[in-house]
Amino acid sequence: xxxxxxxxxxxxxxxxxxxxxxxxxxxxxxxxxxxxxxxxxxxxxxxxxxxxxxxxxxxxxxxxxxxxxxxxxxxxxxxxxxxxxxxxxxxxxxxxxxxxxxxxxxxxxxxxxxxxxxxxxxxxxxxxxxxxxxxxxxxxxxxxxxxxxxxxx
Amino acid sequence: xxxxxxxxxxxxxxxxxxxxxxxxxxxxxxxxxxxxxxxxxxxxxxxxxxxxxxxxxxxxxxxxxxxxxxxxxxxxxxxxxxxxxxxxxxxxxxxxxxxxxxxxxxxxxxxxxxxxxxxxxxxxxxxxxxxxxxxxxxxxxxxxxxxxxxxxxxxxxxxxxxxxxxxxxxxxxxxxxxxxxxxxxxxxxxxxxxxxxxxxxxxxxxxxxxxxxxxxxxxxxxxxxxxxxxxxxxxxxxxxxxxxxxxxxxxxxxxxxxxxxxxxxxxxxxxxxxxxxxxxxxxxxxxxxxxxxxxxxxxxxxxxxxxxxxxxxxxxxxxxxxxxxxxxxxxxxxxxxxxxxxxxxxxxxxxxxxxxxxxxxxxxxxxxxxxxxxxxxxxxxxxxxxxxxxxxxxxxxxxxxxxxxxxxxxxxxxxxxxxxxxxxxxxxxxxxxxxxxxxxxxxxxxxxxxxxxxxxxxxxxxxxxxxxxxxxxxxxxxxxxxxxxxxxxxxxxxxxxxxxxxxxxxxxxxxxxxxxxxxxxxxxxxxxxxxxxxxxxxxxxxxxxxxxxxxxxxxxxxxxxxxxxxxxxxxxxxxxxxxxxxxxxxxxxxxxxxxxxxxxxxxxxxxxxxxxxxxxxxxxxxxxxxxxxxxxxxxxxxxxxxxxxxxxxxxxxxxxxxxxxxxxxxxxxxxxxxxxxxxxxxxxxxxxxxxxxxxxxxxxxxxxxxx
Numbered sequence: 030x031x032x033x034x035x036x037x038x039x040x041x042x043x044x045x046x047x048x049x050x051x052x053x054x055x056x057x058x059x060x061x062x063x064x065x066x067x068x069x070x071x072x073x074x075x076x077x078x079x080x081x082x083x084x085x086x087x088x089x090x091x092x093x094x095x096x097x098x099x100x101x102x103x104x105x106x107x108x109x110x111x112x113x114x115x116x117x118x119x120x121x122x123x124x125x126x127x128x129x130x131x132x133x134x135x136x137x138x139x140x141x142x143x144x145x146x147x148x149x150x151x152x153x154x155x156x157x158x159x160x161x162x163x164x165x166x167x168x169x170x171x172x173x174x175x176x177x178x179x180x181x182x
Numbered sequence: 183x184x185x186x187x188x189x190x191x192x193x194x195x196x197x198x199x200x201x202x203x204x205x206x207x208x209x210x211x212x213x214x215x216x217x218x219x220x221x222x223x224x225x226x227x228x229x230x231x232x233x234x235x236x237x238x239x240x241x242x243x244x245x246x247x248x249x250x251x252x253x254x255x256x257x258x259x260x261x262x263x264x265x266x267x268x269x270x271x272x273x274x275x276x277x278x279x280x281x282x283x284x285x286x287x288x289x290x291x292x293x294x295x296x297x298x299x300x301x302x303x304x305x306x307x308x309x310x311x312x313x314x315x316x317x318x319x320x321x322x323x324x325x326x327x328x329x330x331x332x333x334x335x336x337x338x339x340x341x342x343x344x345x346x347x348x349x350x351x352x353x354x355x356x357x358x359x360x361x362x363x364x365x366x367x368x369x370x371x372x373x374x375x376x377x378x379x380x381x382x383x384x385x386x387x388x389x390x391x392x393x394x395x396x397x398x399x400x401x402x403x404x405x406x407x408x409x410x411x412x413x414x415x416x417x418x419x420x421x422x423x424x425x426x427x428x429x430x431x432x433x434x435x436x437x438x439x440x441x442x443x444x445x446x447x448x449x450x451x452x453x454x455x456x457x458x459x460x461x462x463x464x465x466x467x468x469x470x471x472x473x474x475x476x477x478x479x480x481x482x483x484x485x486x487x488x489x490x491x492x493x494x495x496x497x498x499x500x501x502x503x504x505x506x507x508x509x510x511x512x513x514x515x516x517x518x519x520x521x522x523x524x525x526x527x528x529x530x531x532x533x534x535x536x537x538x539x540x541x542x543x544x545x546x547x548x549x550x551x552x553x554x555x556x557x558x559x560x561x562x563x564x565x566x567x568x569x570x571x572x573x574x575x576x577x578x579x580x581x582x583x584x585x586x587x588x589x590x591x592x593x594x595x596x597x598x599x600x601x602x603x604x605x606x607x608x609x610x611x612x613x614x615x616x617x618x619x620x621x622x623x624x625x626x627x628x629x630x631x632x633x634x635x636x637x638x639x640x641x642x643x644x645x646x647x648x649x650x651x652x653x654x655x656x657x658x659x660x661x662x663x664x665x666x667x668x669x670x671x672x673x674x675x676x677x678x679x680x681x682x683x684x685x686x687x688x689x690x691x692x693x694x695x696x697x698x699x700x701x702x703x704x705x706x707x708x709x710x711x712x713x714x715x716x717x718x719x720x721x722x723x724x725x726x727x728x729x730x731x732x733x734x735x736x737x738x739x740x741x742x743x744x745x746x747x748x749x750x751x752x753x754x755x756x757x758x759x760x761x762x763x764x765x766x767x768x769x770x771x772x773x774x775x776x777x778x779x780x781x782x783x784x785x786x787x788x789x790x791x792x793x794x795x796x797x798x799x800x801x802x803x804x805x806x807x808x809x810x811x812x813x814x815x816x817x818x819x820x821x822x823x824x825x826x827x828x829x830x831x832x833x834x835x836x837x838x839x840x841x842x843x844x845x846x847x848x849x850x851x852x853x854x855x856x857x858x859x860x861x862x863x864x865x866x867x868x869x870x871x872x873x874x875x876x877x878x879x880x881x882x883x884x885x886x887x888x889x
Contacts, residue, residue: 044443047443048443051442054390055398055440055442055443056441060389060392061382062383063387063513063562064389064593065513065514065515066596066827067595067826068596068827068828070596070826070828071513071596100383101382105382108381113381113382116377117377120373120374120377120793121377122374122376122377122380124241124512124561124563124564125243125380125387125560126387126514126560126562127562128380150835154835155835158513158827159804160511160512160804160805160832161243161513161563161801161804162800162802162803162804162838163800164800164804164833164834164835165841166797166800167835
């Protein structure tokens with residue numbers, strides 16, 4: 030089957046039930062998307078399908094169809110996406126393992142709500158676990174990214 | 183890990199020689215992999231002026247990837263923008279300065295390396311200066327160093343230009359480190375150096391290791407602690423596309439496949455028969471009942487000042503505190519990659535304990551540790567789980583690689599990770615106190631019951647008299663509240679069960695602080711004294727504790743009433759050489775405890791990176807709050823019932839309180855920072871819940887009774 034991943038169409042030979050996560054990680058060499066729970070419980074595997082966040086660990090690859098897959102590797106060539114810049118500015122990461130998923134979820138939130146409230150952030154980010162507890166700085170970075178997107182500092 | 187104070191296996195004073203790296207002189211590059219790396223490699227300076235700091239410890243979120251580099255850079259006077267880090271290979275030279283072995287734990291990296299890493303920077307700077315002076319035929323003292331450039335009058339050279347010549351000089355042994363007043367970097371907020379790779383998905387964790395020929399294995403492990411494999415049939419598994427082999431390990435069965443998904447499906451298809459544990463298997467509820475019974479009689483004596491029973495004969499306040507078994511649940515499930523090549527073994531794994539893993543792998547293979555190479559990628563969380571004296575996830579992966587005859591990456595699923603053992607042990611504390619007319623303790627009897635972490639491991643040799651595992655009772659006998667109290671008795675029962683246990687972020691403090699700080703709160707309320715005032719009176723001779731507590735209380739607005747429907751509770755606890763006080767502001771919404779705000783005051787002595795310290799306090803609060811509100815493993819028939827984050831919940835974004843961190847200027851000896859803020863949060867929340875509801879919750883996780 031063909032998959033449109035980060036702007037390139039890739040040919041994949043996989044069992045139709047194989048989760049997109051493992052197709053990305055083990056067949057396409059894109060390990061930035063992480064395995065955390067395998068059950069849509071933790072959000073570490075969050076990628077975008079046509080810009081909407083999904084849990085790749087429970088998304089059978091056959092259901093992707095011609096929707097465009099965006100992973101953390103495809104977000105920007107160099108870490109320059111406004112959300113990534115905000116993440117760096119707010120010094121968010123700790124162990125870093127969940128951060129691909131956090132960032133992909135935050136990007137999708139900001140696309141839908143350019144100026145999210147704390148309640149919006151709670152609702153959107155509740156599915157992304159961070160055992161290091163970077164939540165306060167994730168929140169700060171999302172607010173910062175919203176400001177950066179508006180052109181403020 | 184809590185070994186720092188005992189300082190096991192006192193290491194030989196590690197040499198401080200420096201290996202410079204110049205790309206043209208490839209021989210100087212400490213190559214990962216065989217042959218064994220050159221021993222003296224904490225720092226490399228490239229011809230391109232890059233400064234590479236080699237970390238003897240593992241970055242698992244705690245920020246040493248930045249903090250240790252700051253120590254070298256402070257003395258080196260390099261350009262911070264040119265600094266990068268990498269993990270050291272496993273080698274004796276990277277042994278912990280206080281513990282000998284190469285490991286990361288006990289909140290001891292920054293304080294343990296404070297001398298060595300600064301000295302590396304100083305020695306290197308001196309060599310660069312002497313190289314410059316020789317080139318310019320001047321005296322070293324005429325040279326000035328700033329931002330990676332050496333100048334003398336009109337002469338100017340960068341570190342990169344001087345590195346090759348400097349490398350040939352003999353390192354000085356008589357250098358003096360900067361006085362704190364001269365520090366430019368230490369003590370300032372510095373952003374992390376590992377951010378670029380961690381926000382782009384480029385950071386390599388153990389689970390990301392990939393190379394041609396590598397297979398993935400998923401292992402079927404015993405369904406209960408104490409169960410053993412009777413027989414298995416891999417025929418169905420082998421029919422799954424991508425599955426290549428089914429092999430037995432010491433305890434289970436591994437499915438080796440082309441990729442994870444095939445291996446996982448293969449394991450699902452395995453047919454295995456197990457012999458159940460002979461005694462029916464461990465049962466957490468029954469164990470807690472047994473521990474509770476045991477707590478009625480004294481155990482092995484930790485301290486006994488005498489006169490306790492007499493003093494307790496009249497008017498006793500008694501309370502029993504309980505905490506359950508807990509999994510660490512790091513975000514990156516355990517995994518380990520092993521490649522065997524002749525008599526050599528190459529391992530890639532996120533580990534906190536390289537030396538222990540080398541020893542364990544060597545034992546499996548019947549070889550010596552110099553044949554075991556360990557590459558340490560980033561750790562997707564550690565919290566103690568990746569520092570196992572039993573090296574369980576490494577031993578198993580070596581067994582699989584050996585049996586399969588191909589390089590394998592063993593990947594644990596989340597339920598493997600939650601059910602695979604090595605938990606924070608469950609504990610029961612029975613505390614009895616008698617008080618004077620003012621309500622202050624005059625006698626204290628404290629019985630602790632719970633499994634020893636050290637017992638049964640090679641660390642058993644370091645246990646105290648009477649088989650006392652110090653990590654079971656840390657923070658009780660040495661509590662500042664009981665300082666000077668003669669009628670003080672602390673005893674310990676260390677029952678053995680089939681449940682494997684291990685240190686879990688802040689180790690014994692996770693339960694001792696809960697018992698001590700809740701009991702103090704109970705006594706304060708019984709005496710009708712404000713909980714802050716009550717503690718301050720007892721801490722009169724402990725100014726650091728008192729100052730931390732007063733600071734947290736002041737910043738939290740203790741003197742003013744909280745918003746309607748909320749209450750505050752507090753706790754202060756010393757661990758790993760640092761003192762942390764926390765005030766929690768809580769409400770109860772729909773029968774659920776909600777923590778809105780935490781105010782923390784921290785005295786960790788010299789603060790290297792305040793920005794990193796703030797992150798660690800927030801991190802500890804989140805980790806401790808998961809245990810306070812949610813964490814509990816249920817074990818029946820020897821089997822853990824919880825399997826994933828739906829039934830082993832942890833704090834998520836909506837649960838996370840604001841965490842205000844107040845760093846106390848302190849000239850005390852440097853303490854640790856990766857763990858000490860974990861322990862105070864549960865008692866602070868429990869004490870706040872009491873203030874709000876008058877329900878005294880004495881068991882974790884905190885569960886409100888039906889009103």
